[in-house]
Structure formats: structure tokens, C-alpha cells
Amino acid sequence: MNRIIKTFTLTIIFLMLAFSLYPLGKIIDQTSPENSNPIPELFYFPKTSFIKNIAFGYNNLLADIFWLRSIQYIGQHAISGNTYPYLYHILDIVTSLDPKFINAYNFGSAFLATWANDSKDAILLGDKGVKNNPKDWRPAFGLGFIYYMGKDYNNAYKYFSIANTLPDMPSQYKTFAPYALGKFASPDQGIEMWEAIAKMSDNEFIRSAAKNNIAVLTQKKNVDMLNQAVQEYKKRFRRFPSSLSELVEKGILAQLPDPIGNMPYEYAPSTGKVTAQIPRFKE
Numbered sequence: 038m039n040r041i042i043k044t045f046t047l048t049i050i051f052l053m054l055a056f057s058l059y060p061l062g063k064i065i066d067q068t069s070p071e072n073s074n075p076i077p078e079l080f081y082f083p084k085t086s087f088i089k090n091i092a093f094g095y096n097n098l099l100a101d102i103f104w105l106r107s108i109q110y111i112g113q114h115a116i117s118g119n120t121y122p123y124l125y126h127i128l129d130i131v132t133s134l135d136p137k138f139i140n141a142y143n144f145g146s147a148f149l150a151t152w153a154n155d156s157k158d159a160i161l162l163g164d165k166g167v168k169n170n171p172k173d174w175r176p177a178f179g180l181g182f183i184y185y186m187g188k189d190y191n192n193a194y195k196y197f198s199i200a201n202t203l204p205d206m207p208s209q210y211k212t213f214a215p216y217a218l219g220k221f222a223s224p225d226q227g228i229e230m231w232e233a234i235a236k237m238s239d240n241e242f243i244r245s246a247a248k249n250n251i252a253v254l255t256q257k258k259n260v261d262m263l264n265q266a267v268q269e270y271k272k273r274f275r276r277f278p279s280s281l282s283e284l285v286e287k288g289i290l291a292q293l294p295d296p297i298g299n300m301p302y303e304y305a306p307s308t309g310k311v312t313a314q315i316p317r318f319k320e
Contacts, residue, residue, distance in 0.1 A: 100135035103127060107141075111148070125149060125158035132165060142166030143179040151246045156187045167196070174203035178210065182234060209233065224258035252297050256313050259294040263302060263311040266290050277309035 107127040114121050128145040132138055142162055150159035163183050166176030181196035197214035200206055210233055212226075228251050235247035263281065266289045270278050274287070281304050284290045296302060300314045 096134040100131050100138055100141075103131045103134065104138070104141060107131060107145070121149070121153040121155070124153060125155065125162060128162055129165075132162070132169070136169035139166070139170065139173060139175050142170075142176050146179060146183050147246070150183050150186055156183070159183050160187075167199070172203060174200040174206040177203065178206070178213075181213065182230075185230070224254040224261070227254045228258070253315055256297040256300065256315065259297065260302065260311055260313050262294065263304075264309075267304075267309045267311060271309060277306050279306050280304065281311070 107124065110124060110127060111121065114124075124145070128141055128149075131141045131145075135141070142165065146159040146163040146166070149155045149162065153159075160180070160183055163176065163180035167180055170176050177196045178200040181193045181200060184190075184196060185193035194214055201211045201214055213230055213233075231247045231250045231254070235244050235251075263284070266284045267277060270284060270287060270289050273289075278284055278287070281293055281302065285292060293302075296313070302311055302313045304311050
């Protein structure tokens with residue numbers, strides 16, 4: 038009898054969700070480039086309180102369903118204009134149904150901050166993850182990362198430090214708190230952080246962001262090194278080199294660094310200044 042009741046209840050839940058989400062699917066379709074006047078999606082999307090009230094103990098299952106819906110939403114909006122006005126709302130539903138859904142917090146907040154340019158909601162989601170999982174280092178570390186991207190180094194230091202005190206925090210990540218306090222004074226420190234972020238995530242979006250930021254910091258590191266070499270050349274020979282290749286010919290450098298992302302280093306012999314465009318890889 039209990040099994041029959043559970044099956045019936047689950048069927049009712051799915052029917053209620055179907056009626057509630059079907060219009061949303063149609064509206065998301067209307068936001069494709071072929072439609073110039075989309076109807077506001079949130080009008081059709083169920084409120085968090087409504088979903089929780091009809092869960093009837095199937096919270097984790099419904100959280101998985103809405104998690105898949107959030108991925109679909111991201112894919113649809115990446116095609117239709119790369120804006121995500123209701124992503125936080127969907128992720129709020131996911132994490133309200135399953136407060137221990139760590140990937141939803143960390144991926145969602147990083148995506149909101151990086152691609153959706155929504156640092157406010159990214160911080161709200163990250164803070165929710167920390168409060169709901171006070172003994173897990175990953176939400177605190179993720180929130181520290183969000184604050185670091187927003188150049189709020191004091192809060193980045195705060196949450197990196199909180200993560201350091203929690204069980205199972207990898208030792209190689211414990212240097213990020215002092216890095217944040219020093220505002221990542223060297224590109225090497227920033228590169229190390231982004232490499233760690235890439236290793237922590239199996240999500241393509243996060244790995245792409247890490248790849249781009251590592252490229253930018255590596256380019257900066259190489260430009261700084263070349264400018265220092267030019268100044269060393271001038272100190273020795275009392276003039277700027279006529280080309281960067283002279284730095285190798287005169288023994289200042291063993292070799293020139295390879296360009297990052299096919300962005301060549303530009304050198305002005307009259308001023309001794311080395312510059313390069315910011316590399317960016319296709320997402």
C-alpha cells in the first residue's frame with residue numbers, strides 16, 4: 038500500500054512539474070534569435086516555496102531535475118544572447134531542495150560571476166552554500182574565489198582562510214589565503230590559483246575560464262620579463278636593443294618566450310617598451 042501511495046504521489050509531482058515547466062520550455066524557445074519579443078520567463082517559472090511544498094520527500098530527485106533544467110537554460114541562452122537573467126532563481130530552487138548539492142553552488146556561482154557578469158547573485162549563492170555546508174571546505178573556497186575575481190581581497194582572504202580550517206582541505210590550496218591578502222602580487226601566484234580551480238572542476242565552462250585567465254597571466258608574466266630584460270640590456274649597452282632577438286644574441290635571455298594565443302609581442306625600440314594583446318581562447 039505504501040508503495041502504491043508513493044508511486045501515486047510521485048506521479049502527481051511530475052504532472053504538476055510538467056504543467057509548470059512546459060510553458061517555461063516554450064518561452065525559452067521563444068528567446069532564440071528568431072524571436073525578437075520573448076515573454077518574460079520568470080512569469081511562468083514556479084517559485085521556490087511552491088516546489089518545496091510539492092516535493093513530498095522527493096527533494097533530491099527534484100533537485101536533479103531542476104539541475105538538468107539549469108544546464109538546458111544555460112545552453113539555450115548561450116545561443117540566444119549570452120544573458121542569464123533567471124539562472125540564479127533556478128539554482129536557488131536546486132539548492133533549496135538539496136542544500137548539500139556542492140556542485141550547484143560552486144559551478145553556479147562561478148558561472149554567474151564569470152559568464153553572466155552577476156557578482157551579486159554569485160555571492161548570494163556562494164554564501165548560501167557556506168551556510169548550508171559549514172563543515173565542507175569547497176563552498177568556502179569557491180566563495181573566496183568569487184570574491185577574488187571581484188577584487189574584494191579582504192573577503193577572498195576571509196573565505197580562503199575559513200576553507201583552510203575545514204577537514205580534507207588539500208594542502209596545495211592552503212596558500213591562497215596569503216596570496217589573496219597580498220593581492221596576488223605575482224602572476225605566478227594567480228596562475229597557480231587558476232590551475233587549482235581547473236583541477237577542482239570537471240565542468241567545461243570553469244575549465245575554459247581557467248584556461249583564459251592562465252593565458253592572460255602568462256602573457257603578463259612574459260611581458261614583464263621581456264621589459265626587465267630590455268632594461269638590463271640598456272644598462273649594459275647604454276641603448277635599447279633594436280629588436281627583441283638581440284636579447285638572446287647578447288646573452289640577456291636564453292630564448293624568447295613563445296607568444297600566448299597567437300598574440301605576438303610588440304616592441305618599440307625608441308622607448309624600449311614591450312607590449313602584447315590579451316589572449317583569449319574560444320569558449
